[in-house]
Amino acid sequence: MISIIKTIWTVILHMFGKRETVQYPDEKVKLRPRYRGRIILSRDPDGDERCVACYLCSAACPVDCISLQATEDEHGRRYPEFFRINFSRCIYCGLCEEACPTYAIQLTPDFEMSEPERPNLVYEKEDLLISGEGKYPGYHFYKVAGLKIKDKDKGEAENEDEPIDFKKLLP
Amino acid sequence: MINLDWSALTAIGILLGVFTLAPGLIWLERRLLALWQDRYGPNRVGPFGIFQVIADMIKIFFKEDWIPPFADKFVFFIAPGIIMLTVLMSFAVIPIAPGIGVMDINVGVLFFLAMSSLGAYSVVLGGWSSNNKYSLLGGLRAASQMISYEVFMGLSLLGVVAMAGSFNLREIVNAQAGMWNIVPQFFGFVVFTVAGLAEMHRLPFDIPEAESELVAGFHSEYSGMKFGMFFVGEYIGIVLISAVITTFFLGGWHGPFLPPLVWFFIKLFAFICFFILLRASLPRPRFDQLMSWGWKLMLPLAILNLVVTGAVLLAVRQGH
Amino acid sequence: MVTIYIDDKSYEVEKGQNLLQAVLSLGLNLPYFCWHPALGSVGACRQCAVIQYRDEDDKEGNLIMACMQPVQDGMRISIEAAAARKFRASIIEWLMVNHPHDCPVCDEGGECHLQDMTVMTGHNYRKFRFKKRTHRNQYLGPFINHEMNRCIACYRCVRFYRDYAGGKDLQDMASHDYVYFGRSEEGILQSEFSGNLVEVCPTGVFTDKTLKKHYTRKWDLQSAPSVCHHCSLGCNTLVGERYNKAVRILNRYNRRVNGYFMCDRGRFGYEFTNSNKRIRKPIFEGKVEDFDRDSAAAKTSELLKDRSKVIGIGSPRASLEANFALKSMVGEHNFYSGLSARENKLARKILSILRNGPARPASLHDVETADAVFVLGEDLTNTAPMLDLAVKQAIRNKPIDDIQQIHIDRWNDAAIREYLQDEKGPFYLATPSWTKLDEFAAKTYRAAPDDIARLGYAVAHALDESSPAVEGLPDEIKTMAEEIAGALKNARQPVLISGMSMRSEAVIEAAANVARALCRDDRKADIVYTLPECNSMGTAFLGGYDLEKAFEDVENGTADTVIILESDLYRHADKTQVDKFLEKCANLIVVDYLKNRTSEGASAILPAAAFAEGDGTLINNEGRVQRFFQALNPDPILQESWRWIRDIMIKLDDKKAEKWKALDDISDAVLNSLEGINPKIEIAPSANFRINEQKIPRAPMRYSGRTAMYADKSVHEPKPPDDPDSPLSFSMEGFAGPRPSSLISFFWAPGWNSVQSVARYQQEVAGELKGGDPGVRLIEPGDHAKPEYFKTIPDAFKPRQDEFYFVPLYHIFGSEELSNEAEAVSELVPDAYLALNKRSAEKTGVSSRDKVKVSIKDGQISLPVKIMNSLPDNIAGIPVGLPGMNYFELPAFGKIAK
Known part of the structure; x- marks a missing residue:
C-alpha cells in the first residue's frame, strides 16, 4: 500500500522533470557513427563496387528485404547485376552488415527517408551505391581472394605464391 | 417549432457534454501521461495539440470497418453499441447541479448499478462473437471480473445510502451538505473507487484487454468505428465513475464561493486526473491477484464498512 | 548385425x-x-x-x-x-592452409562439404604464416568451371572420373602440395559424366558453369523433384529455380534408378527451358497474341468446331496425362502415338516382351549389380548414358566376387583396384560401329543389325537347344556365341541390354530369346531395353496409330484438322511426307514449348509448360512410373498441355474434361484407362497430402529476398501461388521434417548443407531412401511364365552392288531433341556427317570431309564424309537427330553419290 502511494508520488514528481522528447524536425537528433540507419553499398579503395554478390546479406536478413542477382564481368570479377533493398520492410537490425564478408553493405546514421509512396522506398543498386569506402577504409576483398580478376592475376593477391607449373615434378 | 422544455434541453446538453468530454479526455490523458513520463504528448496539431482529437476522430471514421468472416456477425455488430448505451443511460441519474440533471428517480443508485452491470454484456458478447481465442479469453476475464466487483461495489454504496436514508442521488448529495461522505465513509470510498476502476476495466485493471498477453482482449478483432465505440465507451465510463464518486462521496455540487456547476466539474476533473495518474503509475495485477483482492479483501472491507456504519447509525439514532 | x-x-x-x-x-x-x-x-x-x-x-x-x-x-x-x-x-x-579466401565468390558456398566439415571440426582461424600456393585454371568445356586454388587434394575427382566413370582426360599431376587436378592440356572434358564432378568435389574446384551464368545460392533455389526428360531411363533429378528461371539440375538419389550420379545430357540439357526458341505466347496464324488462357482456348476451339474429322498426334516426350487428354479429346480411333510405324511397332514389341517375361526388366541399379552383360545393338554411351556407367560398374562384379577369398571388403576401393588392375568380368558388345564401351568389353562384334540379331539367336540356341538355331553361321561367330552363352550361364545375375536404337525388330527379339533361354531352368535373368524418349514406354502403354496412318488419313481427306502435342514430326517421319501432310491439313493446332519446323505454319500454337513448369507422369524404359513436379511459376499463359486440351474440350462442351480439375483427377483417369495396371497405385502422394496439416516446402528454410525480389514491380508481396496439383508449396513454408521420398525437393540436414546430406535421407548409407525409393514398377512378369521363342531369324546381311546399308549412329549431345536447344549442350553438338570405313570410302572414291549426296528411298541429303574405320564394309552410318539432319527410315539401303 505504502509502495503504491510512493509510486504515485514519484510519478507526480515527474511533472517537474526535464522533458526527454527531442522536438525532432525543429531540433536535429544527434546520431552516433554506428547508428543503424539507411543502408548503403560502399566501394573499395580503387573505386570499384565492393559487393561481390555472395548473397550472405540476403540470407541473413530476417525480413527477407534484400534481393540481388550475381553476375560476372569479362575478367571474372563478381558483382551484383541488381541489388534491391525494400526499405518499407527493413527493420534496420544490421545483420546484413554483420554478414557481409567484404564490408560492402553498411548502415549509416541517417533515418530521414520517409516517402509518401511505398514504391519509393524500394532502393536499387544505383540508389544504394556511394562513392566512398564508408566506415571501413582500406579493405579490398579481391586483394585477398584467390580469384583472378582484371589487373590481378593468380598468385598476385596478398600472401600468395606464384602459380605452380604442374608439369614440373621437382619438389 | 418544437416546443422544448427545460428538462429536455438539459438532457441534450448533458449528452453533448459527455460526447465532447470523452474525446477531450483522450487528449487530456495523452498529455497527462506524457507529463508524468517526461514527454510532451501530442503537441503538433493546433494549440497544445488539442486538434489531435479531431484528427484522430476523422481517422477512425474513415478506417475500414471490417467484420471478420469467422465472427458471429449480429452479436459482433451489437456488442459495442451496448456499452455506449448503458454508460450513457447511467448518466441520466447523475445530478450535476441543483436543477441540472436528466431525471430524478428515487431508485437512482439501483439504476446506476443495473446499468453498469449491463455493460458487462457488451464485453462478453464482443469477446465471444469475435470467434478468436484471445477475444474469448478477454471476454471470460471481463465477465468474472465485472461480476465479482459488482458485488462489493453495491455493498460499498450501501453505507452512503444508509447515511442519506435514500436511494435518490439528489438526496444523497443534499445529505452531504454538512460533511462530504468521504470522511465518514472513507472505506466505502476506497472500495468503490477500486470497484469502479475494475468495473470499467480501466487501467490498471484492464485485464480483459491485457495487450501484453491477449493482444487486445475482447476487442482484438474490432476495427474502425466499432472499435471506436468500445474506446469512447471506456472514456465515458471514466467520466461516469468520476461523476458517481463526486456524487456519492465528494458532496456533488456542494462547495463554498463558486457556483455549484463549477464545483461539480472541479471535482469531476480532479477524479479523472487521478484515474489517469493511476494509469501512469501502477502496473497491471495478475488476474488471480485481482480476484483474490476482490473476494478476500474488498468484500470483507465493504461488509465491515456497512456493518459499522449501520451500528453507528443505530447507536446515534438511539442516542436521540 | x-x-x-x-x-x-x-x-x-x-x-x-x-x-x-x-x-x-x-x-x-x-x-x-x-x-x-x-x-x-x-x-x-x-x-x-x-x-x-x-x-x-x-x-x-x-x-x-x-x-x-x-x-x-x-x-x-x-x-x-x-x-x-x-x-x-x-x-x-x-x-585450409592453401585454401583461398574465396567463399563469397565461390559457387560452392552454401552447399560446400569443406565448409560443413570445417564448421563440424571447429577449426576457424588460419595460424599458418606463410604464403598460399596457387594454381592456374583450365578451360574444361561449357559444363564445368575450374578453380584449382580451392583444391584440398582429396582425389575424389579423379577417382570418380577415371576409376568409376572410365574417363581418361582428367588426371592428377605434379607432386606433394603442388598436386594438380586437370587435363594435360586445356580443353573440353571428354567424359559424358563430367557434370558429376560438381557433386563429387567437396569444395568449389569443379562447379556448374550453367548455374554460374545466373548464379544463385543453394538456399535461394526453389526446387522440385523432377524426372529427367532427355532419355528413356528416367533418372530422378532436382530442378532449381530462381527468379522464374530454371537454373540448375542436381541428381536426386534414387537407389533403384540413378543412385549418386547422372549424365551430362540430363544435368545440362535443362537449359532448353530458357532457350529463345520457347513458345511463350499463343500464336494464331503466325501472329503472337496477348491472350489469356480462356480466350486462347476459345479461339482454338473455334478452329475445331464444325470440322469433319479431327485427329490428335501424341508424343513420346509428353507426359502420360497430356497424351491421355488428347486421346480422350479426339477419341481412341483418331489418336496417333506420334511415332512412325516402325517406332510404334518396336516400342510395343518391347512392352509385350517385358510383360510376358520371364526375364525381369532391370533397373539401372540391377545392371550395376549384374555380373555378366551382353549388349545387342546399343551404343549405350549415346542412347542411354547412365546405362554405360552402370555397365562399367557391372563388369567389376565378377572379378570382385572371385577374390572374396583374400578378404578385402568391397568398399576398400584402393586395395581392390590395386589387386584387380584391369581385370574385367564378362561383357559382350555387338554394335555396328565403335562405341566408348568397347575397351571394357571382353569381346566386341561389329556387324549390320541383322547379323547382330543372328548372333543373339545363336547365343540363345547355345543356351537352350530348343530355341531356334541359326543357319549358316560362320564358325568364328559360332564360337563367340558359345563363349557368350557360357559366360551368361555361369553368371549369378546376367543382364541383356538391347533397344530401339538400331530400329531393328530382329535385334529386340534376339535379345528376348537370349533372356528367355537363360530363364529356362528357373534361373533369373534381367533384360533392359532402351527407348528413344522419356515417355516412349508411356506411349507404348497408351497405344495409338502410327504417323503413316495419319498421313494417309489427311491425304484421303478423311481428316482435315490435326492437333499435334509436343512433337516435331520431322524427327519421326520423312521430310517430303511431312511437308505434304502439313500442306494438306486445313487446320493445324500445335501445343508445344519449343518452336520447331512442324509448328511453323500452324493455325494455332498454344504455349505449353516445359518439364520445370508443370507436373506430369512418365514411364521409363523399365516400366517405372514416376512423377515430376513443377519447380517454377511461369507466366500464367504457359500451362501443362493437358490443361490446354482440357480447356479446349470444355469450350467444345466435352463433359469428360470438366472432371479434370487438377493433376490427380487426370492422373487417376490415366491409370484407370491403362490395361493390366492396378489403378490404385500411388505414383506420388496426392495433392491433398499433408504432414501436420502442412504442405511440403519447395524452398529451404533460409530462402531469401521474399519481400524484395518483385518489389521493383510492386511493393505488395505476391501471395505464393497455390499448387492444386501437388502437396508441395511454392515457398519455404510448410513441414520442415522428414518427407515422403517422392517429394524430396532438396537435400539438407542440420550441419550438412552439401549434397552429402543425402545420407540423412537414406535408411542406411547408399541404401534405399527413407520411406522407400520413389516410382512404381508397372511391369513385374510372373516367375513361371514360359513364353514361346521368337522364330523369325533374319538372313545374314548381304551387301548390294553400288549401294550402302545405312545404320543410325547416335550422339549423347545432338541426338536428343530438347537438349539440343540447351545453350551449353549445343556447343558440343557435332555437325551432321556420313560415316564410312576407309575401304568403303576408297571404293566410292570419296575422302574425309568431301560433301556427298546421300539418298535413302525418297529422302536425300548432302553430308560431309567422316571416316569411321570401326564400321563394317558396305555399311554407312548417319547420325540421328543432329540439327540439319532429316529423318530416314533406318536401317535401309541407299546410295552415296559425289
Missing part, C-alpha cells in the same frame, strides 16, 4: 561395412572427404579419425581412420574423444 560401442553407447549395425558408413548410417556426425558412398574408401584424407579402445578398461586407445576399419562385434570407439577431435581439427587446418 553386430554391436558396436560409440562413446559408451551401444548400437546395432550391419556387418560388412566400414565404420564411417556405420556411423553415418546411425545419423551421427563424423567429417570425411575422400570417402564417397559410391566410390568407397581409400583412407587418404585422414579426416574421419576416431579413437578405438581395446576394451572397457582401455582409456588411451588408438587413433584409427573410420573409413578403413571394418565394423567388428564389440568394437569400442569414440568420436567425441578430445584426442580425436583435436586430430580432426588439425587435419582441416592443414587442408
Whole structure:
C-alpha cells in the first residue's frame, strides 16, 4: 500500500522533470557513427563496387528485404547485376552488415527517408551505391581472394605464391 | 417549432457534454501521461495539440470497418453499441447541479448499478462473437471480473445510502451538505473507487484487454468505428465513475464561493486526473491477484464498512 | 548385425561395412572427404579419425581412420574423444592452409562439404604464416568451371572420373602440395559424366558453369523433384529455380534408378527451358497474341468446331496425362502415338516382351549389380548414358566376387583396384560401329543389325537347344556365341541390354530369346531395353496409330484438322511426307514449348509448360512410373498441355474434361484407362497430402529476398501461388521434417548443407531412401511364365552392288531433341556427317570431309564424309537427330553419290 502511494508520488514528481522528447524536425537528433540507419553499398579503395554478390546479406536478413542477382564481368570479377533493398520492410537490425564478408553493405546514421509512396522506398543498386569506402577504409576483398580478376592475376593477391607449373615434378 | 422544455434541453446538453468530454479526455490523458513520463504528448496539431482529437476522430471514421468472416456477425455488430448505451443511460441519474440533471428517480443508485452491470454484456458478447481465442479469453476475464466487483461495489454504496436514508442521488448529495461522505465513509470510498476502476476495466485493471498477453482482449478483432465505440465507451465510463464518486462521496455540487456547476466539474476533473495518474503509475495485477483482492479483501472491507456504519447509525439514532 | 560401442553407447549395425558408413548410417556426425558412398574408401584424407579402445578398461586407445576399419562385434570407439577431435581439427587446418579466401565468390558456398566439415571440426582461424600456393585454371568445356586454388587434394575427382566413370582426360599431376587436378592440356572434358564432378568435389574446384551464368545460392533455389526428360531411363533429378528461371539440375538419389550420379545430357540439357526458341505466347496464324488462357482456348476451339474429322498426334516426350487428354479429346480411333510405324511397332514389341517375361526388366541399379552383360545393338554411351556407367560398374562384379577369398571388403576401393588392375568380368558388345564401351568389353562384334540379331539367336540356341538355331553361321561367330552363352550361364545375375536404337525388330527379339533361354531352368535373368524418349514406354502403354496412318488419313481427306502435342514430326517421319501432310491439313493446332519446323505454319500454337513448369507422369524404359513436379511459376499463359486440351474440350462442351480439375483427377483417369495396371497405385502422394496439416516446402528454410525480389514491380508481396496439383508449396513454408521420398525437393540436414546430406535421407548409407525409393514398377512378369521363342531369324546381311546399308549412329549431345536447344549442350553438338570405313570410302572414291549426296528411298541429303574405320564394309552410318539432319527410315539401303 505504502509502495503504491510512493509510486504515485514519484510519478507526480515527474511533472517537474526535464522533458526527454527531442522536438525532432525543429531540433536535429544527434546520431552516433554506428547508428543503424539507411543502408548503403560502399566501394573499395580503387573505386570499384565492393559487393561481390555472395548473397550472405540476403540470407541473413530476417525480413527477407534484400534481393540481388550475381553476375560476372569479362575478367571474372563478381558483382551484383541488381541489388534491391525494400526499405518499407527493413527493420534496420544490421545483420546484413554483420554478414557481409567484404564490408560492402553498411548502415549509416541517417533515418530521414520517409516517402509518401511505398514504391519509393524500394532502393536499387544505383540508389544504394556511394562513392566512398564508408566506415571501413582500406579493405579490398579481391586483394585477398584467390580469384583472378582484371589487373590481378593468380598468385598476385596478398600472401600468395606464384602459380605452380604442374608439369614440373621437382619438389 | 418544437416546443422544448427545460428538462429536455438539459438532457441534450448533458449528452453533448459527455460526447465532447470523452474525446477531450483522450487528449487530456495523452498529455497527462506524457507529463508524468517526461514527454510532451501530442503537441503538433493546433494549440497544445488539442486538434489531435479531431484528427484522430476523422481517422477512425474513415478506417475500414471490417467484420471478420469467422465472427458471429449480429452479436459482433451489437456488442459495442451496448456499452455506449448503458454508460450513457447511467448518466441520466447523475445530478450535476441543483436543477441540472436528466431525471430524478428515487431508485437512482439501483439504476446506476443495473446499468453498469449491463455493460458487462457488451464485453462478453464482443469477446465471444469475435470467434478468436484471445477475444474469448478477454471476454471470460471481463465477465468474472465485472461480476465479482459488482458485488462489493453495491455493498460499498450501501453505507452512503444508509447515511442519506435514500436511494435518490439528489438526496444523497443534499445529505452531504454538512460533511462530504468521504470522511465518514472513507472505506466505502476506497472500495468503490477500486470497484469502479475494475468495473470499467480501466487501467490498471484492464485485464480483459491485457495487450501484453491477449493482444487486445475482447476487442482484438474490432476495427474502425466499432472499435471506436468500445474506446469512447471506456472514456465515458471514466467520466461516469468520476461523476458517481463526486456524487456519492465528494458532496456533488456542494462547495463554498463558486457556483455549484463549477464545483461539480472541479471535482469531476480532479477524479479523472487521478484515474489517469493511476494509469501512469501502477502496473497491471495478475488476474488471480485481482480476484483474490476482490473476494478476500474488498468484500470483507465493504461488509465491515456497512456493518459499522449501520451500528453507528443505530447507536446515534438511539442516542436521540 | 553386430554391436558396436560409440562413446559408451551401444548400437546395432550391419556387418560388412566400414565404420564411417556405420556411423553415418546411425545419423551421427563424423567429417570425411575422400570417402564417397559410391566410390568407397581409400583412407587418404585422414579426416574421419576416431579413437578405438581395446576394451572397457582401455582409456588411451588408438587413433584409427573410420573409413578403413571394418565394423567388428564389440568394437569400442569414440568420436567425441578430445584426442580425436583435436586430430580432426588439425587435419582441416592443414587442408585450409592453401585454401583461398574465396567463399563469397565461390559457387560452392552454401552447399560446400569443406565448409560443413570445417564448421563440424571447429577449426576457424588460419595460424599458418606463410604464403598460399596457387594454381592456374583450365578451360574444361561449357559444363564445368575450374578453380584449382580451392583444391584440398582429396582425389575424389579423379577417382570418380577415371576409376568409376572410365574417363581418361582428367588426371592428377605434379607432386606433394603442388598436386594438380586437370587435363594435360586445356580443353573440353571428354567424359559424358563430367557434370558429376560438381557433386563429387567437396569444395568449389569443379562447379556448374550453367548455374554460374545466373548464379544463385543453394538456399535461394526453389526446387522440385523432377524426372529427367532427355532419355528413356528416367533418372530422378532436382530442378532449381530462381527468379522464374530454371537454373540448375542436381541428381536426386534414387537407389533403384540413378543412385549418386547422372549424365551430362540430363544435368545440362535443362537449359532448353530458357532457350529463345520457347513458345511463350499463343500464336494464331503466325501472329503472337496477348491472350489469356480462356480466350486462347476459345479461339482454338473455334478452329475445331464444325470440322469433319479431327485427329490428335501424341508424343513420346509428353507426359502420360497430356497424351491421355488428347486421346480422350479426339477419341481412341483418331489418336496417333506420334511415332512412325516402325517406332510404334518396336516400342510395343518391347512392352509385350517385358510383360510376358520371364526375364525381369532391370533397373539401372540391377545392371550395376549384374555380373555378366551382353549388349545387342546399343551404343549405350549415346542412347542411354547412365546405362554405360552402370555397365562399367557391372563388369567389376565378377572379378570382385572371385577374390572374396583374400578378404578385402568391397568398399576398400584402393586395395581392390590395386589387386584387380584391369581385370574385367564378362561383357559382350555387338554394335555396328565403335562405341566408348568397347575397351571394357571382353569381346566386341561389329556387324549390320541383322547379323547382330543372328548372333543373339545363336547365343540363345547355345543356351537352350530348343530355341531356334541359326543357319549358316560362320564358325568364328559360332564360337563367340558359345563363349557368350557360357559366360551368361555361369553368371549369378546376367543382364541383356538391347533397344530401339538400331530400329531393328530382329535385334529386340534376339535379345528376348537370349533372356528367355537363360530363364529356362528357373534361373533369373534381367533384360533392359532402351527407348528413344522419356515417355516412349508411356506411349507404348497408351497405344495409338502410327504417323503413316495419319498421313494417309489427311491425304484421303478423311481428316482435315490435326492437333499435334509436343512433337516435331520431322524427327519421326520423312521430310517430303511431312511437308505434304502439313500442306494438306486445313487446320493445324500445335501445343508445344519449343518452336520447331512442324509448328511453323500452324493455325494455332498454344504455349505449353516445359518439364520445370508443370507436373506430369512418365514411364521409363523399365516400366517405372514416376512423377515430376513443377519447380517454377511461369507466366500464367504457359500451362501443362493437358490443361490446354482440357480447356479446349470444355469450350467444345466435352463433359469428360470438366472432371479434370487438377493433376490427380487426370492422373487417376490415366491409370484407370491403362490395361493390366492396378489403378490404385500411388505414383506420388496426392495433392491433398499433408504432414501436420502442412504442405511440403519447395524452398529451404533460409530462402531469401521474399519481400524484395518483385518489389521493383510492386511493393505488395505476391501471395505464393497455390499448387492444386501437388502437396508441395511454392515457398519455404510448410513441414520442415522428414518427407515422403517422392517429394524430396532438396537435400539438407542440420550441419550438412552439401549434397552429402543425402545420407540423412537414406535408411542406411547408399541404401534405399527413407520411406522407400520413389516410382512404381508397372511391369513385374510372373516367375513361371514360359513364353514361346521368337522364330523369325533374319538372313545374314548381304551387301548390294553400288549401294550402302545405312545404320543410325547416335550422339549423347545432338541426338536428343530438347537438349539440343540447351545453350551449353549445343556447343558440343557435332555437325551432321556420313560415316564410312576407309575401304568403303576408297571404293566410292570419296575422302574425309568431301560433301556427298546421300539418298535413302525418297529422302536425300548432302553430308560431309567422316571416316569411321570401326564400321563394317558396305555399311554407312548417319547420325540421328543432329540439327540439319532429316529423318530416314533406318536401317535401309541407299546410295552415296559425289
